[in-house]
Amino acid sequence: MKLPILYTMSWPERVRTSEQAFPKLDLIKMGDLTFKEPDRKKYPSLDLAYAAGRAGGTMTCVLSAANEKVSIYLDYAVDQLYSYCGPNCTPSCPYCFA
Amino acid sequence: MELFLDEKLSYLEMFKVIGECCEAHKDNFVLSPSLDDIVDSDSWARRYVAEVVDKKAPLAV
Numbered sequence: 001m002k003l004p005i006l007y008t009m010s011w012p013e014r015v016r017t018s019e020q021a022f023p024k025l026d027l028i029k030m031g032d033l034t035f036k037e038p039d040r041k042k043y044p045s046l047d048l049a050y051a052a053g054r055a056g057g058t059m060t061c062v063l064s065a066a067n068e069k070v071s072i073y074l075d076y077a078v079d080q081l082y083s084y085c086g087p088n089c090t091p092s093c094p095y096c097f098a
Numbered sequence: 099m100e101l102f103l104d105e106k107l108s109y110l111e112m113f114k115v116i117g118e119c120c121e122a123h124k125d126n127f128v129l130s131p132s133l134d135d136i137v138d139s140d141s142w143a144r145r146y147v148a149e150v151v152d153k154k155a156p157l158a159v
Contacts, residue, residue, distance in 0.1 A: 044113045052120060057129040058139040059120060065143035066119040070112045073151055 119146050 003022055006015055027033075038046055045067070052063040123143065128135045 045116065048113070048117055048120065055127070057127055058131045058135055059123060059127060061131070061136050061139045062123040062143040063116065063120055065140040066116045066147050069144040069147040070116055070151075073147075074112060 115147055115150050118150065119143055122146060 006017070040046055049063065052059040123139070126139070126142065128139070131139070
């Protein structure tokens with residue numbers, strides 16, 4: 001995501017980058033490209049994202065915000081395994097969830 | 099062990115929560131939003147998710 005983010009931050013200008021930082025796509029070097037049908041059961045958000053895209057307007061904004069908020073909780077669930085307070089902790093705990 | 103199982107449950111539930119949030123948004127949906135509409139929708143969605151998750155699992159998320 002670094003390159004897309006760089007584009008959005010520099011737009012309408014461009015930022016000169018090095019070949020080390022962002023190597024050019026070389027299909028010959030890559031050799032093979034494989035394509036697979038995505039597993040829609042494993043990744044239920046895929047269908048949701050397409051539906052939001054078709055709806056347009058503020059729906060994609062809501063999807064993105066909800067997704068971000070949810071990932072905070074996922075990170076929190078992992079942090080809880082190592083947290084000082086244990087299961088009684090909350091996401092606003094200053095000791096564990098800094 | 100329970101925490102780990104809770105985490106697994108939460109992981110699957112998280113997709114449902116996002117879906118519920120989008121579904122709930124249909125009432126306030128704006129097809130051609132202003133910047134304010136976008137900012138408002140963003141805040142609303144984050145509040146909605148926070149409330150739903152706190153209701154489902156107030157202690158062990």
